Amino acid sequence: MNPSLTKTIRERVQRIKTMPAIPAVFLPLLKLLAREEVQVDEVVRLVSYDSAIAAQCLRVASSPLFGMAQPPKSIKGAVMSLGLRRVETILLTCCLGQAFPAKKWALDPIVFWRHSLGCAMVCRKISEKLASADREKAYTAGLMHDIGFMVNCLVFSKEFAPVMEHACQEGIPLNEVEQDTLGFTHSDTGRALAEKWGLADDIIEVISHHHAIEDSQAAQPLVALVHISDLLCRMRGMDYGYYERHRVDLIADPAWAILHKEYHDLEGVDLVQFTFELDEAVEDIHTLVSMVFGPAPVRP
Protein backbone atom coordinates (compact mmCIF):
# COMPACT_ATOMS: atom_id res chain seq x y z
CA MET A 1 0.00 0.00 0.00
CA ASN A 2 1.38 3.44 -0.81
CA PRO A 3 2.56 5.51 2.19
CA SER A 4 0.18 8.40 1.59
CA LEU A 5 -2.79 6.01 1.89
CA THR A 6 -1.41 4.66 5.15
CA LYS A 7 -1.18 8.24 6.38
CA THR A 8 -4.75 9.03 5.33
CA ILE A 9 -6.06 5.96 7.13
CA ARG A 10 -4.13 6.85 10.31
CA GLU A 11 -5.37 10.43 10.25
CA ARG A 12 -8.98 9.48 9.74
CA VAL A 13 -8.87 6.80 12.41
CA GLN A 14 -7.37 9.37 14.80
CA ARG A 15 -10.46 11.45 14.15
CA ILE A 16 -12.59 8.74 15.73
CA LYS A 17 -12.03 10.36 19.10
CA THR A 18 -15.03 9.23 21.00
CA MET A 19 -17.59 6.98 19.54
CA PRO A 20 -20.92 8.21 20.79
CA ALA A 21 -22.23 4.79 21.71
CA ILE A 22 -19.12 3.09 23.01
CA PRO A 23 -19.71 1.72 26.50
CA ALA A 24 -17.40 3.24 29.10
CA VAL A 25 -16.23 -0.20 30.22
CA PHE A 26 -15.06 -1.20 26.74
CA LEU A 27 -11.51 0.15 26.61
CA PRO A 28 -10.64 -0.78 30.22
CA LEU A 29 -11.98 -4.24 29.41
CA LEU A 30 -9.69 -4.52 26.37
CA LYS A 31 -6.73 -3.58 28.58
CA LEU A 32 -7.77 -6.18 31.10
CA LEU A 33 -8.04 -8.84 28.39
CA ALA A 34 -4.54 -8.12 27.16
CA ARG A 35 -3.12 -8.99 30.59
CA GLU A 36 -2.03 -12.48 31.58
CA GLU A 37 -3.34 -12.51 35.14
CA VAL A 38 -6.79 -11.12 35.78
CA GLN A 39 -8.72 -11.22 39.04
CA VAL A 40 -12.41 -12.06 39.03
CA ASP A 41 -13.15 -9.07 41.28
CA GLU A 42 -11.57 -6.67 38.81
CA VAL A 43 -13.92 -7.80 36.05
CA VAL A 44 -16.95 -7.80 38.32
CA ARG A 45 -16.15 -4.29 39.52
CA LEU A 46 -15.61 -3.04 35.99
CA VAL A 47 -18.91 -4.42 34.78
CA SER A 48 -20.83 -3.09 37.78
CA TYR A 49 -20.36 0.42 36.32
CA ASP A 50 -22.66 -0.42 33.43
CA SER A 51 -25.83 -2.26 34.40
CA ALA A 52 -27.13 -2.44 30.81
CA ILE A 53 -24.01 -4.27 29.67
CA ALA A 54 -24.15 -6.50 32.75
CA ALA A 55 -27.75 -7.46 32.04
CA GLN A 56 -27.05 -8.19 28.39
CA CYS A 57 -24.03 -10.24 29.33
CA LEU A 58 -26.16 -12.43 31.58
CA ARG A 59 -28.70 -13.00 28.81
CA VAL A 60 -26.03 -13.82 26.26
CA ALA A 61 -24.37 -16.23 28.70
CA SER A 62 -27.47 -18.40 28.56
CA SER A 63 -27.54 -18.64 24.76
CA PRO A 64 -26.80 -22.16 23.49
CA LEU A 65 -23.49 -20.91 22.11
CA PHE A 66 -22.11 -20.16 25.52
CA GLY A 67 -23.48 -23.18 27.22
CA MET A 68 -25.50 -22.17 30.28
CA ALA A 69 -28.93 -23.75 30.50
CA GLN A 70 -30.24 -21.17 32.97
CA PRO A 71 -29.33 -17.49 32.83
CA PRO A 72 -26.87 -16.76 35.65
CA LYS A 73 -28.04 -14.35 38.36
CA SER A 74 -24.86 -12.32 38.53
CA ILE A 75 -21.63 -11.73 36.69
CA LYS A 76 -19.85 -13.53 39.49
CA GLY A 77 -22.23 -16.48 39.07
CA ALA A 78 -21.49 -16.54 35.35
CA VAL A 79 -17.76 -16.53 36.07
CA MET A 80 -18.21 -19.45 38.47
CA SER A 81 -19.95 -21.60 35.85
CA LEU A 82 -18.31 -20.49 32.63
CA GLY A 83 -14.89 -19.38 33.74
CA LEU A 84 -13.47 -15.90 33.74
CA ARG A 85 -12.12 -15.90 30.21
CA ARG A 86 -15.39 -17.00 28.66
CA VAL A 87 -17.24 -14.25 30.53
CA GLU A 88 -14.69 -11.73 29.31
CA THR A 89 -15.36 -12.71 25.72
CA ILE A 90 -19.11 -12.42 26.31
CA LEU A 91 -18.62 -8.94 27.72
CA LEU A 92 -16.48 -8.02 24.75
CA THR A 93 -19.22 -9.24 22.40
CA CYS A 94 -21.80 -7.05 24.13
CA CYS A 95 -19.58 -3.96 24.27
CA LEU A 96 -18.40 -4.19 20.70
CA GLY A 97 -21.98 -4.51 19.54
CA GLN A 98 -22.79 -1.11 21.00
CA ALA A 99 -19.63 0.63 19.90
CA PHE A 100 -20.82 1.96 16.58
CA PRO A 101 -23.60 4.41 15.77
CA ALA A 102 -26.46 2.77 13.90
CA LYS A 103 -26.95 5.25 11.11
CA LYS A 104 -23.42 5.11 9.76
CA TRP A 105 -23.55 1.55 8.43
CA ALA A 106 -22.96 0.92 4.72
CA LEU A 107 -23.92 -2.71 5.18
CA ASP A 108 -26.73 -4.13 7.28
CA PRO A 109 -25.25 -4.21 10.81
CA ILE A 110 -27.17 -7.41 11.55
CA VAL A 111 -25.44 -9.06 8.60
CA PHE A 112 -22.08 -7.77 9.82
CA TRP A 113 -22.61 -9.07 13.35
CA ARG A 114 -23.90 -12.38 12.11
CA HIS A 115 -20.65 -12.83 10.23
CA SER A 116 -18.41 -11.61 13.06
CA LEU A 117 -20.13 -13.64 15.78
CA GLY A 118 -20.34 -16.57 13.39
CA CYS A 119 -16.63 -16.39 12.77
CA ALA A 120 -15.94 -16.12 16.51
CA MET A 121 -18.05 -19.20 17.09
CA VAL A 122 -16.44 -21.18 14.26
CA CYS A 123 -12.96 -20.25 15.52
CA ARG A 124 -13.88 -21.57 18.93
CA LYS A 125 -15.50 -24.72 17.54
CA ILE A 126 -12.41 -25.57 15.49
CA SER A 127 -10.20 -24.87 18.53
CA GLU A 128 -12.31 -27.26 20.57
CA LYS A 129 -11.12 -30.02 18.23
CA LEU A 130 -7.48 -29.05 18.72
CA ALA A 131 -6.24 -29.99 22.16
CA SER A 132 -3.63 -27.26 22.58
CA ALA A 133 -5.50 -24.33 21.03
CA ASP A 134 -6.61 -21.35 23.13
CA ARG A 135 -10.38 -21.30 22.62
CA GLU A 136 -11.22 -17.91 24.09
CA LYS A 137 -8.35 -16.27 22.23
CA ALA A 138 -9.67 -17.87 19.05
CA TYR A 139 -13.15 -16.53 19.79
CA THR A 140 -11.85 -13.00 20.39
CA ALA A 141 -9.79 -13.09 17.20
CA GLY A 142 -12.83 -14.19 15.18
CA LEU A 143 -15.01 -11.54 16.76
CA MET A 144 -12.60 -8.70 16.03
CA HIS A 145 -11.19 -9.75 12.64
CA ASP A 146 -13.40 -7.45 10.56
CA ILE A 147 -13.51 -4.30 12.74
CA GLY A 148 -12.05 -2.54 9.70
CA PHE A 149 -15.53 -2.59 8.16
CA MET A 150 -16.72 -0.41 11.01
CA VAL A 151 -13.86 1.99 10.32
CA ASN A 152 -14.76 2.02 6.64
CA CYS A 153 -18.36 2.84 7.51
CA LEU A 154 -17.37 5.57 9.95
CA VAL A 155 -14.58 7.47 8.23
CA PHE A 156 -14.60 6.26 4.62
CA SER A 157 -18.37 6.12 4.22
CA LYS A 158 -18.47 7.93 0.88
CA GLU A 159 -15.79 5.72 -0.67
CA PHE A 160 -16.99 2.45 0.90
CA ALA A 161 -20.69 2.54 -0.06
CA PRO A 162 -20.10 2.02 -3.82
CA VAL A 163 -17.53 -0.70 -3.06
CA MET A 164 -20.12 -2.63 -1.09
CA GLU A 165 -22.69 -2.14 -3.83
CA HIS A 166 -20.33 -3.33 -6.56
CA ALA A 167 -19.30 -6.43 -4.57
CA CYS A 168 -22.96 -7.37 -3.99
CA GLN A 169 -23.90 -6.88 -7.62
CA GLU A 170 -21.04 -8.88 -9.07
CA GLY A 171 -20.72 -11.47 -6.29
CA ILE A 172 -17.03 -10.68 -5.80
CA PRO A 173 -15.29 -11.02 -2.40
CA LEU A 174 -15.39 -7.64 -0.66
CA ASN A 175 -11.65 -7.39 0.03
CA GLU A 176 -10.89 -7.79 -3.68
CA VAL A 177 -13.19 -4.91 -4.62
CA GLU A 178 -11.76 -2.77 -1.80
CA GLN A 179 -8.23 -3.39 -3.02
CA ASP A 180 -9.11 -2.68 -6.65
CA THR A 181 -11.09 0.50 -6.09
CA LEU A 182 -9.74 2.00 -2.87
CA GLY A 183 -6.18 0.70 -2.90
CA PHE A 184 -6.61 -0.55 0.67
CA THR A 185 -8.89 -3.00 2.48
CA HIS A 186 -10.71 -3.31 5.80
CA SER A 187 -7.59 -5.15 7.01
CA ASP A 188 -5.62 -1.90 6.76
CA THR A 189 -8.25 0.30 8.37
CA GLY A 190 -8.93 -2.34 11.02
CA ARG A 191 -5.25 -2.44 11.88
CA ALA A 192 -5.19 1.34 12.42
CA LEU A 193 -8.11 1.13 14.85
CA ALA A 194 -6.67 -1.92 16.60
CA GLU A 195 -3.40 -0.07 17.16
CA LYS A 196 -5.25 2.98 18.44
CA TRP A 197 -7.19 0.79 20.85
CA GLY A 198 -4.02 -0.99 21.92
CA LEU A 199 -5.30 -4.50 21.16
CA ALA A 200 -2.99 -7.45 21.79
CA ASP A 201 -0.34 -8.02 19.10
CA ASP A 202 -1.70 -11.36 17.91
CA ILE A 203 -5.19 -9.89 17.44
CA ILE A 204 -3.68 -7.00 15.44
CA GLU A 205 -1.90 -9.60 13.31
CA VAL A 206 -5.22 -11.36 12.65
CA ILE A 207 -7.00 -8.12 11.74
CA SER A 208 -4.17 -7.11 9.39
CA HIS A 209 -3.56 -10.37 7.57
CA HIS A 210 -6.64 -12.62 7.63
CA HIS A 211 -6.97 -12.22 3.85
CA ALA A 212 -3.24 -12.42 3.09
CA ILE A 213 -1.79 -15.00 5.39
CA GLU A 214 1.52 -15.02 3.52
CA ASP A 215 2.18 -11.48 4.79
CA SER A 216 1.74 -12.41 8.41
CA GLN A 217 4.94 -12.55 10.44
CA ALA A 218 3.76 -13.58 13.88
CA ALA A 219 0.84 -15.56 15.31
CA GLN A 220 0.46 -17.42 12.03
CA PRO A 221 -1.63 -20.30 13.41
CA LEU A 222 -4.17 -17.84 14.87
CA VAL A 223 -4.30 -15.88 11.61
CA ALA A 224 -4.74 -19.17 9.73
CA LEU A 225 -7.54 -20.26 12.04
CA VAL A 226 -9.45 -17.00 11.47
CA HIS A 227 -8.80 -17.18 7.72
CA ILE A 228 -10.31 -20.69 7.53
CA SER A 229 -13.25 -19.80 9.81
CA ASP A 230 -13.98 -16.65 7.82
CA LEU A 231 -14.17 -18.66 4.58
CA LEU A 232 -16.34 -21.34 6.17
CA CYS A 233 -18.76 -18.71 7.49
CA ARG A 234 -19.03 -17.11 4.09
CA MET A 235 -19.80 -20.50 2.52
CA ARG A 236 -22.33 -21.56 5.19
CA GLY A 237 -24.90 -18.80 5.50
CA MET A 238 -22.97 -16.37 7.70
CA ASP A 239 -21.81 -14.27 4.78
CA TYR A 240 -21.99 -10.57 3.96
CA GLY A 241 -25.56 -10.86 2.78
CA TYR A 242 -24.83 -11.62 -0.86
CA TYR A 243 -23.89 -14.62 -3.01
CA GLU A 244 -20.14 -14.83 -3.54
CA ARG A 245 -19.40 -16.44 -6.89
CA HIS A 246 -16.58 -18.23 -5.30
CA ARG A 247 -15.31 -21.74 -4.63
CA VAL A 248 -13.18 -22.59 -1.66
CA ASP A 249 -10.72 -25.46 -1.36
CA LEU A 250 -9.96 -25.25 2.35
CA ILE A 251 -7.60 -28.21 2.55
CA ALA A 252 -5.46 -26.89 -0.32
CA ASP A 253 -5.38 -23.41 1.26
CA PRO A 254 -1.95 -22.50 2.67
CA ALA A 255 -3.71 -21.60 5.93
CA TRP A 256 -4.76 -25.23 6.37
CA ALA A 257 -1.14 -26.37 6.13
CA ILE A 258 -0.07 -23.74 8.70
CA LEU A 259 -2.80 -24.86 11.07
CA HIS A 260 -1.94 -28.49 10.50
CA LYS A 261 1.74 -27.89 11.23
CA GLU A 262 0.84 -26.30 14.56
CA TYR A 263 -1.95 -28.68 15.53
CA HIS A 264 -1.43 -32.25 14.38
CA ASP A 265 -4.86 -33.25 15.63
CA LEU A 266 -6.37 -31.26 12.74
CA GLU A 267 -5.71 -34.49 10.81
CA GLY A 268 -8.60 -36.18 12.62
CA VAL A 269 -11.16 -33.44 11.88
CA ASP A 270 -13.76 -34.55 9.34
CA LEU A 271 -14.32 -31.27 7.52
CA VAL A 272 -17.63 -32.35 5.97
CA GLN A 273 -19.09 -33.43 9.28
CA PHE A 274 -17.80 -30.22 10.83
CA THR A 275 -19.51 -28.23 8.07
CA PHE A 276 -22.81 -30.00 8.70
CA GLU A 277 -22.46 -29.39 12.43
CA LEU A 278 -21.96 -25.68 11.76
CA ASP A 279 -25.31 -25.50 10.00
CA GLU A 280 -26.92 -26.46 13.28
CA ALA A 281 -25.21 -23.57 15.05
CA VAL A 282 -26.28 -20.99 12.44
CA GLU A 283 -29.71 -20.79 14.08
CA ASP A 284 -28.05 -20.14 17.43
CA ILE A 285 -26.02 -17.34 15.89
CA HIS A 286 -29.17 -15.73 14.49
CA THR A 287 -30.78 -15.94 17.94
CA LEU A 288 -27.73 -14.48 19.62
CA VAL A 289 -27.42 -11.65 17.10
CA SER A 290 -31.07 -10.71 17.53
CA MET A 291 -30.58 -10.83 21.29
CA VAL A 292 -27.62 -8.47 21.20
CA PHE A 293 -28.38 -6.32 18.18
CA GLY A 294 -32.11 -6.44 17.47
CA PRO A 295 -34.29 -8.53 15.17
CA ALA A 296 -32.55 -10.91 12.80
CA PRO A 297 -33.14 -10.39 9.08
CA VAL A 298 -35.30 -12.79 7.14
CA ARG A 299 -33.11 -14.71 4.75
CA PRO A 300 -34.47 -15.21 1.23
Added chain:
Amino acid sequence: MTITVQPAMMHPSPNPGGEVVDPVYRQIRDLVYKVSGIYKAEEKLYLLADGCVRRMKFLGLRTPRQYWDCLTVQPQREQQLRELLNEITTGETCLFRSQPQLDALRKVILPELAAQETKQTTRRLRIWSAGCSTGEESYTLAMNLLEESERLLKGWTIEILATDLNDRSVETAKAGIYGGYALRNTTDYFKRKYFTVVDEKKLQVRPEAKKLITFSRLNLQDDNKMLFMKGMDVIFCCNVLIYFDCASKSKVIKHFFSNLNFGGYFFLGTSESLMKLNDQFHLIHFPGTIAYWKPSLSSGKL
Protein backbone atom coordinates in the same frame (compact mmCIF):
# COMPACT_ATOMS: atom_id res chain seq x y z
CA MET B 1 -32.79 -5.39 37.58
CA THR B 2 -34.95 -8.27 36.38
CA ILE B 3 -33.93 -10.10 33.30
CA THR B 4 -36.60 -11.69 31.23
CA VAL B 5 -35.67 -14.72 29.28
CA GLN B 6 -37.93 -16.38 26.77
CA PRO B 7 -37.40 -20.10 27.18
CA ALA B 8 -38.27 -20.96 23.59
CA MET B 9 -35.65 -18.56 22.34
CA MET B 10 -32.97 -19.84 24.66
CA HIS B 11 -33.39 -23.45 23.70
CA PRO B 12 -34.66 -23.77 20.18
CA SER B 13 -36.22 -27.16 19.79
CA PRO B 14 -35.25 -29.29 16.81
CA ASN B 15 -38.74 -30.65 16.76
CA PRO B 16 -41.51 -28.55 15.22
CA GLY B 17 -43.92 -30.05 17.74
CA GLY B 18 -41.81 -28.58 20.51
CA GLU B 19 -40.88 -31.87 22.17
CA VAL B 20 -37.33 -32.52 23.20
CA VAL B 21 -35.64 -35.23 21.15
CA ASP B 22 -34.25 -38.20 23.08
CA PRO B 23 -30.42 -37.93 23.14
CA VAL B 24 -30.20 -41.53 21.87
CA TYR B 25 -31.32 -40.20 18.48
CA ARG B 26 -28.19 -38.06 18.37
CA GLN B 27 -26.14 -41.21 18.95
CA ILE B 28 -28.07 -42.90 16.13
CA ARG B 29 -27.48 -39.85 13.95
CA ASP B 30 -23.72 -40.15 14.49
CA LEU B 31 -23.83 -43.89 13.84
CA VAL B 32 -25.74 -43.33 10.60
CA TYR B 33 -23.11 -40.78 9.57
CA LYS B 34 -20.31 -43.21 10.36
CA VAL B 35 -21.68 -46.05 8.26
CA SER B 36 -23.31 -44.12 5.42
CA GLY B 37 -21.96 -40.56 5.39
CA ILE B 38 -25.52 -39.23 5.73
CA TYR B 39 -25.85 -36.47 8.27
CA LYS B 40 -29.18 -35.40 9.68
CA ALA B 41 -28.63 -31.91 11.03
CA GLU B 42 -30.25 -30.88 14.28
CA GLU B 43 -33.22 -29.27 12.56
CA LYS B 44 -33.84 -32.49 10.67
CA LEU B 45 -33.20 -34.77 13.60
CA TYR B 46 -36.91 -35.24 14.14
CA LEU B 47 -37.11 -36.79 10.64
CA LEU B 48 -34.54 -39.35 11.70
CA ALA B 49 -36.40 -39.85 14.97
CA ASP B 50 -39.66 -40.40 13.04
CA GLY B 51 -37.93 -43.03 10.92
CA CYS B 52 -36.60 -44.74 14.04
CA VAL B 53 -40.05 -44.72 15.64
CA ARG B 54 -41.54 -46.40 12.56
CA ARG B 55 -38.82 -49.07 12.71
CA MET B 56 -39.33 -49.51 16.44
CA LYS B 57 -43.06 -50.05 15.94
CA PHE B 58 -42.34 -52.60 13.24
CA LEU B 59 -39.90 -54.43 15.52
CA GLY B 60 -42.12 -54.11 18.58
CA LEU B 61 -39.55 -52.16 20.57
CA ARG B 62 -40.57 -49.68 23.23
CA THR B 63 -37.60 -47.41 23.86
CA PRO B 64 -34.99 -45.71 21.67
CA ARG B 65 -32.36 -47.33 23.88
CA GLN B 66 -33.63 -50.83 22.90
CA TYR B 67 -33.52 -49.80 19.27
CA TRP B 68 -29.95 -48.52 19.73
CA ASP B 69 -28.97 -51.99 21.00
CA CYS B 70 -30.66 -53.52 18.00
CA LEU B 71 -28.58 -51.29 15.68
CA THR B 72 -25.30 -51.90 17.45
CA VAL B 73 -25.02 -55.17 19.35
CA GLN B 74 -27.58 -57.54 17.89
CA PRO B 75 -26.32 -60.03 15.30
CA GLN B 76 -28.70 -58.63 12.65
CA ARG B 77 -27.44 -55.07 13.16
CA GLU B 78 -26.27 -54.55 9.57
CA GLN B 79 -29.63 -55.52 8.19
CA GLN B 80 -31.31 -53.26 10.74
CA LEU B 81 -29.15 -50.30 9.76
CA ARG B 82 -29.97 -50.86 6.11
CA GLU B 83 -33.68 -50.91 6.93
CA LEU B 84 -33.28 -47.64 8.81
CA LEU B 85 -31.45 -46.07 5.85
CA ASN B 86 -34.30 -47.12 3.57
CA GLU B 87 -36.74 -45.62 6.02
CA ILE B 88 -35.04 -42.21 6.19
CA THR B 89 -34.13 -41.88 2.52
CA THR B 90 -37.25 -43.12 0.76
CA GLY B 91 -37.34 -41.68 -2.72
CA GLU B 92 -39.21 -38.49 -1.91
CA THR B 93 -37.92 -36.10 -4.52
CA CYS B 94 -38.94 -33.07 -6.51
CA LEU B 95 -37.69 -30.73 -9.22
CA PHE B 96 -35.40 -27.91 -8.02
CA ARG B 97 -34.59 -29.90 -4.93
CA SER B 98 -31.31 -28.19 -4.05
CA GLN B 99 -31.04 -24.55 -5.08
CA PRO B 100 -27.50 -24.15 -3.62
CA GLN B 101 -26.28 -26.94 -5.95
CA LEU B 102 -27.89 -25.25 -8.95
CA ASP B 103 -26.41 -21.90 -7.94
CA ALA B 104 -22.96 -23.45 -7.60
CA LEU B 105 -23.36 -25.01 -11.05
CA ARG B 106 -24.59 -21.89 -12.81
CA LYS B 107 -22.77 -19.13 -10.97
CA VAL B 108 -19.41 -20.73 -10.28
CA ILE B 109 -18.77 -24.01 -12.12
CA LEU B 110 -20.09 -23.18 -15.59
CA PRO B 111 -18.17 -19.88 -15.81
CA GLU B 112 -15.06 -21.75 -14.65
CA LEU B 113 -15.53 -24.52 -17.25
CA ALA B 114 -16.36 -22.01 -19.98
CA ALA B 115 -13.08 -20.24 -19.30
CA GLN B 116 -11.03 -23.41 -19.88
CA GLU B 117 -9.00 -23.29 -23.02
CA THR B 118 -10.00 -26.76 -24.26
CA LYS B 119 -13.68 -25.97 -23.65
CA GLN B 120 -13.47 -22.86 -25.76
CA THR B 121 -12.65 -25.01 -28.78
CA THR B 122 -14.91 -28.02 -28.12
CA ARG B 123 -17.86 -26.01 -26.71
CA ARG B 124 -19.36 -29.20 -25.40
CA LEU B 125 -20.78 -29.91 -21.95
CA ARG B 126 -21.53 -33.40 -20.66
CA ILE B 127 -23.40 -33.90 -17.43
CA TRP B 128 -24.41 -37.20 -15.85
CA SER B 129 -27.33 -37.67 -13.54
CA ALA B 130 -26.38 -41.02 -12.00
CA GLY B 131 -29.30 -42.66 -10.25
CA CYS B 132 -31.81 -40.34 -11.89
CA SER B 133 -34.85 -42.14 -10.45
CA THR B 134 -37.97 -40.66 -12.11
CA GLY B 135 -36.11 -37.81 -13.83
CA GLU B 136 -36.75 -34.80 -11.56
CA GLU B 137 -33.07 -33.93 -11.21
CA SER B 138 -32.31 -34.53 -14.90
CA TYR B 139 -35.02 -32.16 -16.09
CA THR B 140 -34.05 -29.57 -13.50
CA LEU B 141 -30.53 -29.65 -14.90
CA ALA B 142 -31.81 -29.49 -18.48
CA MET B 143 -33.92 -26.42 -17.79
CA ASN B 144 -31.12 -24.62 -15.97
CA LEU B 145 -28.64 -25.38 -18.73
CA LEU B 146 -31.11 -24.17 -21.36
CA GLU B 147 -31.27 -20.90 -19.44
CA GLU B 148 -27.48 -20.66 -19.66
CA SER B 149 -27.47 -21.59 -23.33
CA GLU B 150 -29.08 -18.21 -23.93
CA ARG B 151 -26.07 -16.54 -22.27
CA LEU B 152 -22.86 -18.16 -21.12
CA LEU B 153 -23.23 -21.38 -23.13
CA LYS B 154 -24.48 -19.82 -26.37
CA GLY B 155 -23.73 -22.19 -29.24
CA TRP B 156 -22.58 -25.04 -26.98
CA THR B 157 -23.61 -28.67 -27.33
CA ILE B 158 -25.17 -29.79 -24.08
CA GLU B 159 -25.65 -33.46 -23.25
CA ILE B 160 -27.22 -34.87 -20.14
CA LEU B 161 -26.93 -38.59 -19.50
CA ALA B 162 -29.49 -39.82 -17.04
CA THR B 163 -29.26 -43.38 -15.78
CA ASP B 164 -31.00 -45.54 -13.23
CA LEU B 165 -30.98 -49.18 -12.25
CA ASN B 166 -34.75 -49.38 -12.16
CA ASP B 167 -36.47 -49.89 -15.57
CA ARG B 168 -39.79 -48.58 -14.40
CA SER B 169 -38.22 -45.39 -13.03
CA VAL B 170 -36.47 -44.79 -16.35
CA GLU B 171 -39.76 -45.18 -18.25
CA THR B 172 -41.51 -42.75 -15.90
CA ALA B 173 -38.59 -40.35 -16.29
CA LYS B 174 -38.83 -40.45 -20.10
CA ALA B 175 -42.49 -39.39 -19.97
CA GLY B 176 -41.57 -36.29 -17.95
CA ILE B 177 -45.02 -35.82 -16.43
CA TYR B 178 -45.19 -34.36 -12.92
CA GLY B 179 -47.86 -33.41 -10.41
CA GLY B 180 -48.08 -30.59 -7.91
CA TYR B 181 -45.97 -32.27 -5.24
CA ALA B 182 -42.97 -32.83 -7.52
CA LEU B 183 -43.39 -29.29 -8.85
CA ARG B 184 -43.66 -27.60 -5.46
CA ASN B 185 -40.27 -25.88 -5.80
CA THR B 186 -40.69 -24.99 -9.48
CA THR B 187 -41.36 -21.31 -10.10
CA ASP B 188 -44.05 -20.06 -12.47
CA TYR B 189 -41.31 -18.79 -14.75
CA PHE B 190 -39.98 -22.34 -15.32
CA LYS B 191 -43.46 -23.86 -15.43
CA ARG B 192 -44.54 -21.51 -18.19
CA LYS B 193 -41.34 -21.78 -20.17
CA TYR B 194 -40.60 -25.50 -20.03
CA PHE B 195 -43.90 -27.34 -19.44
CA THR B 196 -47.17 -28.01 -21.22
CA VAL B 197 -50.42 -28.69 -19.40
CA VAL B 198 -51.54 -32.35 -19.40
CA ASP B 199 -54.58 -31.91 -17.19
CA GLU B 200 -55.50 -29.76 -14.24
CA LYS B 201 -53.15 -31.60 -11.96
CA LYS B 202 -50.22 -32.49 -14.19
CA LEU B 203 -47.63 -30.80 -16.36
CA GLN B 204 -45.32 -32.36 -18.94
CA VAL B 205 -41.78 -31.27 -19.80
CA ARG B 206 -41.53 -29.68 -23.26
CA PRO B 207 -39.55 -31.43 -26.03
CA GLU B 208 -36.76 -28.83 -26.07
CA ALA B 209 -35.79 -29.77 -22.51
CA LYS B 210 -36.27 -33.49 -23.16
CA LYS B 211 -34.05 -33.27 -26.21
CA LEU B 212 -31.00 -32.59 -24.02
CA ILE B 213 -31.35 -35.80 -22.04
CA THR B 214 -30.61 -39.43 -22.90
CA PHE B 215 -32.28 -41.74 -20.41
CA SER B 216 -31.01 -45.30 -20.02
CA ARG B 217 -30.82 -48.16 -17.59
CA LEU B 218 -27.43 -48.62 -15.94
CA ASN B 219 -26.19 -50.53 -12.94
CA LEU B 220 -23.49 -48.44 -11.25
CA GLN B 221 -21.88 -51.70 -10.13
CA ASP B 222 -21.47 -52.94 -13.68
CA ASP B 223 -17.76 -52.29 -14.14
CA ASN B 224 -17.72 -52.84 -17.90
CA LYS B 225 -20.46 -50.35 -18.58
CA MET B 226 -19.02 -47.85 -16.13
CA LEU B 227 -15.82 -47.78 -18.16
CA PHE B 228 -17.71 -46.30 -21.10
CA MET B 229 -19.19 -43.31 -19.28
CA LYS B 230 -16.23 -41.10 -20.12
CA GLY B 231 -15.73 -37.39 -20.58
CA MET B 232 -18.09 -36.00 -17.95
CA ASP B 233 -17.83 -32.39 -16.81
CA VAL B 234 -20.16 -32.73 -13.86
CA ILE B 235 -21.67 -35.81 -12.21
CA PHE B 236 -24.65 -35.72 -9.88
CA CYS B 237 -25.24 -38.82 -7.80
CA CYS B 238 -27.64 -37.75 -5.07
CA ASN B 239 -28.93 -40.11 -2.40
CA VAL B 240 -27.94 -43.24 -4.32
CA LEU B 241 -24.69 -44.44 -2.76
CA ILE B 242 -26.36 -44.75 0.62
CA TYR B 243 -27.71 -48.08 -0.52
CA PHE B 244 -24.20 -49.44 -1.20
CA ASP B 245 -21.81 -51.06 1.23
CA CYS B 246 -18.41 -49.47 1.75
CA ALA B 247 -16.49 -51.62 -0.74
CA SER B 248 -18.87 -51.12 -3.65
CA LYS B 249 -19.34 -47.48 -2.79
CA SER B 250 -15.62 -46.91 -2.97
CA LYS B 251 -15.44 -48.75 -6.30
CA VAL B 252 -18.24 -46.66 -7.80
CA ILE B 253 -16.57 -43.47 -6.60
CA LYS B 254 -13.33 -44.54 -8.28
CA HIS B 255 -15.26 -44.98 -11.52
CA PHE B 256 -16.80 -41.53 -11.14
CA PHE B 257 -13.36 -40.05 -10.63
CA SER B 258 -12.02 -41.57 -13.83
CA ASN B 259 -15.22 -40.76 -15.75
CA LEU B 260 -14.80 -37.06 -14.97
CA ASN B 261 -12.70 -34.71 -17.09
CA PHE B 262 -9.86 -32.97 -15.27
CA GLY B 263 -11.34 -29.98 -13.49
CA GLY B 264 -14.77 -31.66 -13.32
CA TYR B 265 -17.11 -31.76 -10.32
CA PHE B 266 -19.00 -34.47 -8.49
CA PHE B 267 -22.09 -33.73 -6.39
CA LEU B 268 -23.66 -35.96 -3.76
CA GLY B 269 -26.99 -35.39 -1.97
CA THR B 270 -27.08 -32.39 0.34
CA SER B 271 -26.51 -34.36 3.54
CA GLU B 272 -24.14 -36.99 2.12
CA SER B 273 -20.35 -37.11 2.10
CA LEU B 274 -17.54 -39.25 0.72
CA MET B 275 -16.01 -39.55 4.19
CA LYS B 276 -12.63 -41.22 3.86
CA LEU B 277 -13.58 -43.31 0.84
CA ASN B 278 -11.51 -41.37 -1.65
CA ASP B 279 -8.46 -39.18 -1.33
CA GLN B 280 -8.15 -38.15 -4.97
CA PHE B 281 -11.10 -35.78 -4.98
CA HIS B 282 -10.73 -32.32 -3.44
CA LEU B 283 -13.53 -31.21 -1.15
CA ILE B 284 -14.83 -27.86 -2.41
CA HIS B 285 -17.14 -25.48 -0.57
CA PHE B 286 -19.59 -23.34 -2.51
CA PRO B 287 -22.09 -21.04 -0.82
CA GLY B 288 -24.53 -23.40 0.91
CA THR B 289 -23.24 -26.62 -0.62
CA ILE B 290 -20.20 -28.84 -1.09
CA ALA B 291 -18.91 -30.79 -4.06
CA TYR B 292 -15.88 -32.89 -4.98
CA TRP B 293 -13.42 -31.75 -7.60
CA LYS B 294 -11.06 -33.68 -9.85
CA PRO B 295 -8.05 -31.34 -9.96
CA SER B 296 -7.21 -29.87 -13.32
CA LEU B 297 -3.87 -30.83 -14.86
CA SER B 298 -2.59 -27.28 -14.59
CA SER B 299 -3.24 -27.11 -10.84
CA GLY B 300 -0.47 -29.66 -10.31
CA LYS B 301 -2.42 -31.17 -7.44
CA LEU B 302 -2.98 -34.65 -8.77
